[in-house]
Every structure is written in structure tokens, then in C-alpha cells.
Amino acid sequence: MEIQGHPVHPGRPCPHSTGQGCDDYANRPKDPCINFNCGWIVAESPLPDWMKPDNAKVIVIFNKTTWRGLPVDVAVPVGRKIPPRALNWLKDFAQRHGRPLLFSEQVKENGKFTSRQLFSAHGPAEFQQHIAELLRNNAPLW
């Protein structure tokens, strides 16, 4: 994402981040900071307490897009990869509720984070094929 003209990604934090919070919270930009809805904090979130991003090391965005009328959720790691416990929980949730899931891992080069992410799809085979096709064509996933 970009915050006030600064590219921000793992390894390159927002210039307003103190590591504990935001040093200019009252003036944070509308997009993405105010508009962003972390899946853990939204009203009636199905995520359990332990899935809070600082603990589970994953950020979940519910209803990021749709596929054949089904809601598609997106999960991105806090760090390089989503830890297995959290990813298994998300896959199980996706299966039980019929919600295809897109999840990513952050690409590192020469030991350093880049701005690139590798996406994987979890859900029906046709959904996985659809996402593979989009990725092959470098097309946006949502």
C-alpha cells in the first residue's frame, strides 16, 4: 500500500508507525487507514481471540471479492508466511462456510522483503484454476 506517497510493505513500515501504534492517528489518511476493516475487529467477527493479528501473525480481510456469487476472503501474513495454525484455521473455516480463500506469502530476495506477494487459492478446484489463470496472466485478483 501507499501512505501519503510512501510505499509500505513488510520490511518497509509506514513512516508514521511507532511499532506500537500511529504517531499521527488523528490525521491518518482515509484510504487505506480509516477505510480498512481488519477481519478480527469487524463487528461479529468469526475470528477467535487468538487470531488477533499480533498473535496469529495474519491479517484477514473478509468479503474482499466474489467468485460465482460466493464471498472470497483474503489472508495476508504479518511477516513472511502465515503460521500453520492460523492457516489451517482459515482453510477449515473456508471449507465449512463455502467461502473460497486467497492467502499470500511475502517474497524475500537476498534475505530482504520485497513488495511482492505470492498468492495461493483454497477452495473448489474451479476456483483454484480460475486464480491460477489470473496469476498466469498477471491479472488483478480482485
Ligand code: SF4
Ligand atoms: S494508521 Fe498511521 S501508522 Fe498505520 S498505516 Fe495509517 S498512517 Fe501509517
